[in-house]
Amino acid sequence: MILSLKNVSKTYSNGVKALDNVTIDINAGMFGLLGPNGAGKSSLMRTIATLQSPDSGSIHLDGLDILNNKIEFRKNLGYLPQEFGVYPKMSAHDLLHYFATLKGVSSKSDRKLIVEKALEITNLTEVQHKHVAGYSGGMKQRFGIAQLLLNDPKLIIVDEPTAGLDPAERRRFLNVLREIGTNHIVIFSTHIVDDVKELCTDMAILNGGKILAQSTPKEMVAALNGKVFTRSIEREELERYESEYNVISTSFNENSDLMIRVFSKDLLDSAFAKASPTLEDVYFTTLRQDQGVTELSNV
CATH class of the missing domain: 3.40.50.300 (P-loop containing nucleotide triphosphate hydrolases)
Incomplete structure (x- = not known):
């Protein structure tokens, strides 16, 4: 069918x-x-x-x-x-x-x-x-x-x-x-x-x-392997990070720290940890790209 x-x-x-x-x-x-x-x-x-x-x-x-x-x-x-x-x-x-x-x-x-x-x-x-x-x-x-x-x-x-x-x-x-x-x-x-x-x-x-x-x-998630990074930041730093990086999403961990997830085709510095991509990452990244959000030159 x-x-x-x-x-x-x-x-x-x-x-x-x-x-x-x-x-x-x-x-x-x-x-x-x-x-x-x-x-x-x-x-x-x-x-x-x-x-x-x-x-x-x-x-x-x-x-x-x-x-x-x-x-x-x-x-x-x-x-x-x-x-x-x-x-x-x-x-x-x-x-x-x-x-x-x-x-x-x-x-x-x-x-x-x-x-x-x-x-x-x-x-x-x-x-x-x-x-x-x-x-x-x-x-x-x-x-x-x-x-x-x-x-x-x-x-x-x-x-x-x-x-x-x-x-x-x-x-x-x-x-x-x-x-x-x-x-x-x-x-x-x-x-x-x-x-x-x-x-x-x-x-x-x-x-x-x-x-x-x-x-x-499965294929959509696999396409983001090696391109999703995460790190903890101060709440007041969020606006700056959103202007400098392609921030996919934000959340709080068990210690109430603000965690950001970032999409980048290039390896980020040691302050960022590689993260396993999720379907939610795929969804938000696709929508952001459709809205004209592209990777900034420093990422």
């Missing part, structure tokens, strides 16, 4: 260019689309889901031109937006049977098998007879996955699904996505680096509606 986007662009009526010549191929597995809020992630997800049309470009799923065959394509699509509505006075069991009927599963025995499997995959079997309105945020997100699995879609899109979830709910939700990602194309849109690091076999960084980088998380 492969989803191919070529030269996809979209400008809204207010002049905002949401997508800028996006060209990318996405294969089966978990694909992370990482970018800050306002980067164009939701615009890209809605465009792929055929909820809005691009101004130009083409999108194909296994050779099917989805922009000109929307009805046929939607039979193979599962889409979980950031916000989705539910029927609060119905149980998950009854809602899933209702949705399965709408999706054309007319046989009661077939519906039973399909619904049971969806509940099992999303770990909702024990709470299937409770009203969805009483579910926690994480349970509602897992219910959202259950309902889109009913027609066994080739392509699954989830847009910022872990935002607002507590750590335990986030973990359960990521485990559900990990399980379904082996047999589907799953596009996972998020601004949370750890979600991509833990879950995705392939990824891209998006900002300003443009694909800035695409590779596997």
